[in-house]
Amino acid sequence: MLLIHCPYCEDTLPELEFAYAGEAHIVRPQDPSALSDEEWRDFLFIRTNVKGVHAERWRHVNGCGRFFNALRDTVSDRFVTTYKAGEARPEPETLEAAE
Amino acid sequence: MTDYRVAGRGRVDHGKPVKFTFDGKTVTGRAGDTVASALLANGQHLMGRGFKYHRPRGVVTAGSEEPNALVGITRGNGRFEPNTRATMQEIYSGLTAESQNKWPSLAFDVGAINDRLYMMFSAGFYYKTFMWPRSFWDSVYEPFIRKAAGLGKAPTEVDPDQYASRFLHCDVLVVGSGPSGLAAALTAGRAGADVVIVDEHSEMGGTLLSEPQAVIDGLPAWEWLAGAVAELDAMSNVRRMTRTTAIGYYHQNMIGMVERITDHLAMLPENAPRERMWRVRAGEVVLAQGAIERPLVFHGNDTPGVMLSGAAQTFLNRFGVLVGKRPAVLTSHDSAWHSAFDMAEAGAKVAAIIDTRDVVDAALHDRAASLGIEVLTGHTATATRGRLRITSVRVNPVRSGTVGAGRWIDCDALLACGGWTPSLHLFSHTKGSLHWDAEAQVYLPGRKSEAVQIAGAGRGLWGIGAALDDGATAGAAALRSLGKSASAPSYKVSGDRIGTGVFHKELPTDRSPGRAKAFVDFQNDVTAKDLRLAVREGMKSIEHVKRYTTNGMATDQGKLSNMNGLTIAADALGKEAPQVGLTTFRPPYTPTTFGAFCGYHKGAQFEVTRKTPIDGWAETHGAVFEPVALWRRAWYFPKSGEDMHKAVARECKATRQSLGIFDASTLGKIEVSGPDAVEFMNRMYTNPWTKLGVGRCRYGLLLGEDGFIRDDGVIGRMREDLFHVTTTTGGAARVLNMMEDYLQTEWPDLKVWLTSTTEEWATIALNGPNARKLLAPFVEGADISAEAMPHMSVVECTVAGFPSRLFRISFTGELGFEINVPARHGRALWEKLWEAGRQYDICPYGTETMHVLRAEKGFIIVGQDTDGTITPQDAGLDWAIGKAKPDFVGKRSLARPDLVAPNRKQLVGLLTEDPKTVLIEGAQIVDDPNQPKPMKMIGHVTSSYWSEALGRSVAMAVIEGGHGRMNGTIHVPQAEGKPIRATVTTTQFYDPKGERLLVE
């Protein structure tokens, strides 16, 4: 069972308090009707499915209730970092600097 | 039986005899014995039968790695556990143990015929033996496999025991309480850290329990041990747990541990759980699991009496039992020599020490000579004699790779030692890498992926002194990682047994290897020959060899067999062991009961059963319940003699004719509140909300972004900036989560907040022509007349004095009200309405009647009439779409090519040709019943009921191009009998104009 750092609670807590919520940084288009069928299809269904560091969303559903983003290594399952919804995906350099 | 007990030896209480039964015979042991040690004390090695060949088997080890001595333990009242390790089960007065895999008796077993059919069961026999003739499968092979499969008997009764669970957080968890574990715990504990130390045995000490000769810091080992245990117990920051197995090492230092609480007790204390699952989160873990002795592989190495030398030493020194009075020792490692010496000193006549090595330490030779023990170096063993117990072993000299003439040596036990394997099972669970030490020929821990220290024999160190120092160092290292400091003491140990050895593949033999029964995996009956055959038949990877032969796949997970299997497979492949690889160890470390995993989740607590405030009334009034999501809901209220059909017909009729009362409390409710509430509603739901007046309600339809229906419900506008949203019972949590998702991540600029009020309100639905007549006298603060309160409106008032949100809505087509009151008042209000309703023959109804009444009106149930592929158009709900709205969740998808394609499955009504026929829900629909099979299916029945109001059956279905098939005929093929003909109709079967709502 993983430990997950909630960027809102600023606390690291058991996975049982959290729920996975799909890939991160897939922004709903401002005007969906302006999108072609192919563009809309990509928004709906096309995901990266990376082996390695994956940007994904989690919700601290049994805690503060917030959705947030995380970088997680899909090979080791480990969280690399978590950050608030709306924040940019951290660059690898800033991650190393933070360590 | 002969007595093999050695007075004055061991840690058992010689003054306390304990009687138990084994296969019905009374056996006397001593307090502190295991089943295995007590049987050995009575001269019995035979404890089980092999899995495939039913060969007699004796105990091999003294610990949890035991592959052979598996017994069934019965404690009465349905308590039965198969496959309990006799080496781990402590005896108590009245214990009932039985051997397994035998019939009619352990000593004479008919199944041993399989031993004669040896060739039939070679590697991969599953894939070969039963292939032909095909007709034999049902009549011969399957019954045979079913009878033969499995180990032990499954319990037949419900387990009456309680099981517990607990979460625990600590700084340092030490797994294993041998010298390294104890030293680690002492070091960390003295520094003030929160320490947990666990051991699977009944007492702590590990190796120290088997090596009393050692002297630690001037104290005999057992005195030092008693002091260490007392010191740990005196520290309030240390938790010491025995009979507790660390079964799995999971992410981020989460360790699963099972504590056995009552299995060693003669009397079961009241309220005591049998086992407890601990979920421990440790800052640092110290693995001090020691090493496991490796068997030697030679023909006849499974004869009862052949056992590991370290086990013999443990039985003698810990339990005071000689495993034989004339033991022989067969070894490739120094450690077995000490076992021989200990046994000789305890009075055994050691027949010989047979060492495969040519050169052995002179000190060992001297000691053997002084004890009068014959020593044969450079020898191999090629056979054993004795069926139920070994009587002799055949040994041959090996000179320059040539096996010389054999000679039989009489013995009543053969202590074999093929070296020691560091126990790295838990470390492997972490996906930490293993490093092959070519010199030592063992795998050692390599790169770590967790905050873990490995100490002692687990990382290849040998001897008590080295283990103690290493454990102390590991304890200090763990604390340093946690940012604390600790000093690691150094220990002075004398009498330590430091030794070396070599590892072998099968021992060399002068006989045909093809006929050898040289076992590698005792529990799954896999021989060296099987492994070589697997390689010959093309298995290149150790993972394939493992699965083809089942080596290491028994309940012991190859604790004894994996390394021997790897060595032999590598030899057959002509590769080095690390090139062949190692199979993966997975949790649990030892077999674990289902009870331990279930914990408290049994009986009424198997899972959460949510009950409404009115549930108790329904139960008192004879309701039959059905599960809906986690809720239990009243399904129908049968009167005496009524079946479901009759009860539902009566409830339907009573509601349509006069008045029905229904508990709708499980409906999801969400408060959508804030200045941007209406904008939020416009974006989430398909419907337009801007013009909905305060005090009015609207049916709301929620789609996923993919355009498919997700949920629906009636939504009331309580204030300009406040909506009372209802959802389906099962959808409540999902809808709230979806709303929060959009609000938090897509539209964080909206000033609106969501709060679940599902459980704040109890909801009572009144339906029927007399609903208003019953309700009106209870209402204060609102006028609920038809003029003042039209259909689809909501008002805040009091009902029977309780504050209420009162909706005029209808899911039945009758005049209807839904009264929401604070949950604590739900039952009181229900009872008041029930009392007053008698004048109208008020009828409580359940979910089944609710389903029938709504189906008669053609109202859908999301999840029953929709399945995640149904659009609003498919369901005939185009009218619920706000066409003028620029956007809402799912709108863009409604224009996707597949969603506007012709011939989509659409929701329609069905009327069977014979009105008495009620279709089966889920039944498939075809156009032409005479077409050849497989027929083209064009849809399926989603809802189907007997309609009392219409005096006939009604059904709903999704059918390809259904809306264009009105009045057409379709067919519903049956498993038996003729297909049923039905006519496609609209879904509004009853009162299509809605006139029944207009009751004055």
Added chain:
Amino acid sequence: MNAHVSSLGDAALSLLPPVARFNLRIAPADLAAAAKAFGVDLPTRIGQGVHQGARSAWCLGPDEWLLHAPEAEQAAIVAAFDAIRPSAAHSLTVISDREVTYGLSGARATELLTTGCPIDLRRIAVGDAKRTVFDSAQVVLLRDGSQDWRLEVWRSFAPHVEALLTTAQHELAAGF
């Protein structure tokens, strides 16, 4: 009223009488207005509790507070928040009946909670709160003392939670 479910050994479990309970949602920028309406300085760190007189407030999320007050004050509090709505947008939802509250006390009360709570309870300070899970139910834990807790759980989950706690309580009392 304070109906004892059971008082056994070192861990007592009781169903506490109802309180006026609210879920307050408001932008942190408007918090001062809410504090004034409630009459309590509202905490700003998630988990933190503030207690003034008979009223308490705990911060459960970035814009979420749990408020407790005596039952008799419920209507007045609703009115006070209604009054600030035009100037300080917020959501105040009465949830007095949504949850029920259990009290846990005694030398082993914290240990009793470890039968179902995966979090490290030592990290919740006295006076603070934490929304988390107990077994499969979402709960809010309020820590009143080192061995004094309140557990708030949605009404329909309460029988399940209570049954588990009672079983575990007997286990503790029996010495296991």
